[in-house]
Each structure stands twice: as C-alpha cells, then as structure tokens.
Amino acid sequence: MDLSLLECNDITQCVLKERERAVGNFDKIIDMYNIFRDRHVIPVVPNNDCKNFLPKKVNAVPTNDKPLDVTRDVWGSSLAGVSTSLVVPKLDITLDAGRTVTELPVTSNYFLSHFDEDHVGGLPAIMCSSIGHAKPIKIFMPSDPNDKITSLMDAIKHENPDVNVEVITVSAGKSVPMSEDMHLEFFNVKHNPESIGVSVMKKNGISFENILTYTGDTLLDNEVMSDPHFDSTRNIIVESTVSGVFSTIKGMERDQEVVGHASMKDVATLTSKSTRVKNVLLTHFLPTLCIDIKNDANKTLFPVHVKKGTKFGYIPSCSTILNNPAEIKQSRNLF
Numbered sequence: 001m002d003l004s005l006l007e008c009n010d011i012t013q014c015v016l017k018e019r020e021r022a023v024g025n026f027d028k029i030i031d032m033y034n035i036f037r038d039r040h041v042i043p044v045v046p047n048n049d050c051k052n053f054l055p056k057k058v059n060a061v062p063t064n065d066k067p068l069d070v071t072r073d074v075w076g077s078s079l080a081g082v083s084t085s086l087v088v089p090k091l092d093i094t095l096d097a098g099r100t101v102t103e104l105p106v107t108s109n110y111f112l113s114h115f116d117e118d119h120v121g122g123l124p125a126i127m128c129s130s131i132g133h134a135k136p137i138k139i140f141m142p143s144d145p146n147d148k149i150t151s152l153m154d155a156i157k158h159e160n161p162d163v164n165v166e167v168i169t170v171s172a173g174k175s176v177p178m179s180e181d182m183h184l185e186f187f188n189v190k191h192n193p194e195s196i197g198v199s200v201m202k203k204n205g206i207s208f209e210n211i212l213t214y215t216g217d218t219l220l221d222n223e224v225m226s227d228p229h230f231d232s233t234r235n236i237i238v239e240s241t242v243s244g245v246f247s248t249i250k251g252m253e254r255d256q257e258v259v260g261h262a263s264m265k266d267v268a269t270l271t272s273k274s275t276r277v278k279n280v281l282l283t284h285f286l287p288t289l290c291i292d293i294k295n296d297a298n299k300t301l302f303p304v305h306v307k308k309g310t311k312f313g314y315i316p317s318c319s320t321i322l323n324n325p326a327e328i329k330q331s332r333n334l335f
C-alpha cells in the first residue's frame, strides 16, 4: 500500500478519513497501521552501546496516599503492536517495556509479560538507565524459549559492563519477593508460549493481599478467566485489543477475529464474574478502538454486562503515541 495516497499524517487521522468515506475497511486500516508501526521500529539503543543512548529528562509523576486505583494511578502509554509500558508509581513497578518506556520515570522493578517487540522494545533503554544506580534494577520476566531476549541482554551487558540489572526468571505458579513488603505472583495466560500475568501482593499483617493483577497480552477464555488472581483483587489492568461486538466503523465487524487477544466484551464478562474487582484499566487498543472508545464502551457493553460500581479507565495515549510518544498520559475514567 502506498501511504502517500492516504492524505493523512497520523494513524488516527487516516482511520477517521476512512470512516468519513463510510468505506471503513478492516484490512485497509490494519495495513495503514502496520506501515506506521514499522516506521517507528528503530533501535532505542543503536548498536546496543549505551554511549549511543541519550536518556531523556523525565519528571517524576505525582502520586497520593489513597489506596491504589488503576483508573487514576497509572502512567504511560499503550497501543497494540506499537508499545505498552505502564508505570505504577505507588508500587515502584513498570509493567512491560515497550519503546515508550524511555518517556517514563525509571522504577526499581520491571515486569515483562512476554517478548513481543511492543512489550520489550525498550528493554535496552532500561538496561542503559541502570548504569550508576546504587541498587540493581530488578527485571522479572519469563524464561526465553528462543534465547532472543537473553542474547540481546548479554550483548548489551558485554558492550556496557556497568549495566546494573538483576534478571529474575519467573514462571506461572511462582511467588517471588519484590521488596520488603511486596511479592509478585505469576499465573498462566494464553498468548505466546512464554506469556505470563502477574499479581502484586502486599503485606497486610501476617498475610499478603493482592492489590493489582496485570494480564499482559492474552485471550480471555473461560480457563484464563477462572484464575483466582482476577477475583482476589480490587484492581486489574487487562488488555482489550478490540471491542468484540462491533466497531463504530462500518465494515469492521471482523474485529473479534484478532487471535490471542481479549476484547472489551471479554473484559465485561470477566468483571461481571468477579466479586471484588472495582477498578479496571483497559489497555492495548488497536487504533480502531482509539477513535471512539467511550462510545464503543458506553453504548454497547458496559451497561449490559457490568456490575454497578465497577470503574473503568483507559490511558488516552492512542492518538499521540505514534507521533508524539513523549506525551505520556495518566489513566482516567471512561465514564
């Protein structure tokens, strides 16, 4: 596809134009999106040498003393296939490390859910950012079935011996300490062979309480949804790549066919089954969902499927991430 024929400069504009023409076509929109995406896949750290990496000055994000609410207390950006990187400052952890991680404050802990580029493209930048840190930066990740990420990390360490990271390989069913009063627990999801989800468990008296569950990328079938990590917490961050019912764009009924991913409809089912979940952050939208996310959610799904009192949030990064990734966003409510 020749992009110059599109008469548009960013993916949101392109999708809008398609919609105006009332010929919105899923394949065409995905083609356009892939072209935009590929344009941005350049190494964050050229030649894996940290001397070629210019860390940006990133301000700390504001926080508060209230109990965690992911519809308000998460910062970052997320767009399917491009980059997902989410900071939870209250927990000193970053969830996934797409290339937009360079726009976020450095945290002491990183969790990588799987090894697709949109979730690990910023890993070299994290390693470079660790140079000079008093304590090693902890990176929790599944074991690498293809040795791709392991080789990349070895290459960076070889070029930059001062890199100060501790890699902690984890698997579903394991519980690993993260800090004095927090553990991470890992569970199975269904996306790539290595994919895992995580719950942050905080000490409460003599036991640990699940304060946040994050899925990474996954399809949400009954087996995944029945994992107890979804029903033992008030906060979940869950992927929602498509709407799952219909799109506001004509001709997009096929959007439920994106394999290995969840939809807004799946998330609605998940949350309606849960007794404890109160705050739900939706991430990992395709650009097709960025156009009118509130409308898609409001009119089609949530009034029907979701219990009263559940709050839904999103990170409004869709329209800017491809053109201006520096604009990191704070999560906000959908309704």
Ligand SMILES: [Zn+2]
Pocket: 080, 081, 084, 116, 118, 119, 217, 284
């Ligand atoms: Zn992804």
